[in-house]
Every structure is written in structure tokens, then in C-alpha cells.
Amino acid sequence: MKIQYNMRCNLAQTLNIIGDKWSLLILHQLFTGNETYKDLQDGLEGIPTNLLSERLKSLESDELVLRELYQSHPPRYKYTLTEKGVDLVDVFTSLMMWGEKHLNKCYKQVVHKNCGGQVQHRYYCPDCGSFVTAQELELINPNNEKGVEQ
Incomplete structure (x- = not known):
């Protein structure tokens, strides 16, 4: 979790996880069934590829997203919401x-x-x-x- 707000407040601490640009939209895309990187990129008009990759890694480390390899050559992953992610x-x-x-x-x-x-x-x-x-x-x-x- 990247610290943006150093406050003892549930809202501030939640925003540290999902409050940056694109994170909620990425999670919503996953909730609506878009699972691959390409699906996410197509569903989020204007998101830079490096930012999508960075946000997915961050959401995975915060245990909101699960990444699973579905093709080994070249490596391709699908992304799904964890139980914590679905709770959103x-x-x-x-x-x-x-x-x-x-x-x-x-x-x-x-x-x-x-x-x-x-x-x-x-x-x-x-x-x-x-x-x-x-x-x-x-x-x-x-x-x-x-x-x-x-």
C-alpha cells in the first residue's frame, strides 16, 4: 500500500488503497468481467499501458486482485477480483x-x-x-x- 494519507481514519486508509487515479475503474472493469490485460486496456480508454501495469501490481499487492497465468509462451495473465475486491x-x-x-x-x-x-x-x-x-x-x-x- 502506498501511503498518501497518514491519518488514523478509515476513509483515508481506504483511499490509500483505492483512491488513486484509475484504480476504482480497473476494479470495476474486473467486476464487469474484463479479465485480460487487453480487455482492461480496451475498457479503459486513455489509460497509459505503464500505468495500467503499475495499478494492477499495486491492487494485487493490496490483495484486491489475483493474477493467474493462462498462457506460458508468451506469458499472458488473467486478472480476477479477490473476495476483498468483490466486496467493493x-x-x-x-x-x-x-x-x-x-x-x-x-x-x-x-x-x-x-x-x-x-x-x-x-x-x-x-x-x-x-x-x-x-x-x-x-x-x-x-x-x-x-x-x-x-
Whole structure:
């Protein structure tokens, strides 16, 4: 992980992993099924080849991407998301839903596959079985460390 933000904050530390230019788009391409270097390059118009290679290595070292050899001569690899990488689907969806609401031009909408209705975010607490509003959310420090930013 390259350190961009030296803050004791989950958001800052997450951005150290996926917050640089192209990383989220590369992960999203993998999520949509593009697996080879060529597929990724074709799906990411304008990404320099050296930057794509660098980002894939970084994402692999952060355990978000798995690289597998599928051809030995010349060596060719396919890239897949690890479980940690797949867990970013909610981040992709949240960013797309934010874009639907706030961008001047919306390219895609997030809809329910079965009925076509537009979906909404909902927070759920499994401990009490309740849906929770954003106003009812609270960030806590589980380790009770003083001076830790949320």
C-alpha cells in the first residue's frame, strides 16, 4: 500500500488503497468481467499501458486482485477480483447512485433486475432487526483510542 494519507481514519486508509487515479475503474472493469490485460486496456480508454501495469501490481499487492497465468509462451495473465475486491461492489453501486442524483449527464442507472424499478440505499442493523436512517448512524472507535479520527 502506498501511503498518501497518514491519518488514523478509515476513509483515508481506504483511499490509500483505492483512491488513486484509475484504480476504482480497473476494479470495476474486473467486476464487469474484463479479465485480460487487453480487455482492461480496451475498457479503459486513455489509460497509459505503464500505468495500467503499475495499478494492477499495486491492487494485487493490496490483495484486491489475483493474477493467474493462462498462457506460458508468451506469458499472458488473467486478472480476477479477490473476495476483498468483490466486496467493493457496494462502493461502485453507491458511487453510481450518487452520480444518478447529482451529475448533469447520467450514463447509467441502478435498477432492480426483476422489475426495472430504481433502487435506494437502506442501512440495516441485524442486531435489532431494524432499518436505520443516515441520521441514526454513528461512527465509534471500537478500540477506545483517543484522538482517532473517524
